[in-house]
Amino acid sequence: MFKKKDVFFTTLEAISDNLLEASLYFAKGIDSPDKLAEFAKVMKDYENKGDRYTHLIYKELNKTFITPIERDDIAALTSALDDVIDEMEACASRFEMYEIGSMDAHMKKFGEILVECTKEIQTAMRMLSTKKLLAMREHCIRINELENVADDAYRISIKEAFAKIKDPIELIKKKEIYEKYEAATDCCEKVAHTLESVIMGNS
Numbered sequence: 001m002f003k004k005k006d007v008f009f010t011t012l013e014a015i016s017d018n019l020l021e022a023s024l025y026f027a028k029g030i031d032s033p034d035k036l037a038e039f040a041k042v043m044k045d046y047e048n049k050g051d052r053y054t055h056l057i058y059k060e061l062n063k064t065f066i067t068p069i070e071r072d073d074i075a076a077l078t079s080a081l082d083d084v085i086d087e088m089e090a091c092a093s094r095f096e097m098y099e100i101g102s103m104d105a106h107m108k109k110f111g112e113i114l115v116e117c118t119k120e121i122q123t124a125m126r127m128l129s130t131k132k133l134l135a136m137r138e139h140c141i142r143i144n145e146l147e148n149v150a151d152d153a154y155r156i157s158i159k160e161a162f163a164k165i166k167d168p169i170e171l172i173k174k175k176e177i178y179e180k181y182e183a184a185t186d187c188c189e190k191v192a193h194t195l196e197s198v199i200m201g202n203s
Contacts, residue, residue, distance in 0.1 A: 036095055
């Protein structure tokens, strides 16, 4: 079905590699207030790197007549992957803006889930490049399962925050950060749904 691995598959793999590397750094988080600026900057660097890959794919789409899969699928997958790193970077920036110098148990749980999601995404990108479309489905399912775990973690974190945090400003800060974590896992699920569409259209 596909010929040799081309610029689209190579770049999608590079995006997934960058995403996993970013999530591993993100999951480590911070353990002191004096590291907030560095934490936010490194995540911004990952986002900028992802943006360069994204622009490359769009540039190639504009000048390539025949693509290995549907042009719309390539664009949708690229956009979905970009959304994941965008949400992680947005979350990291709020640590700095709100001066939250340590991670609680809920944040660490979200970080672990994101690492597992991006590992599945990276594997799926390799399978897309090597025509293993049907085998890719199990990784899509796993991402969906992880997103469900994240949904549960989000509900628990919000419930605990409202029960234990008395300062309304602190409550707002924590709530928004939890929301950003959950949004990042939602974006991972969007990647899985996009890959499912690719499977159905090319199997």
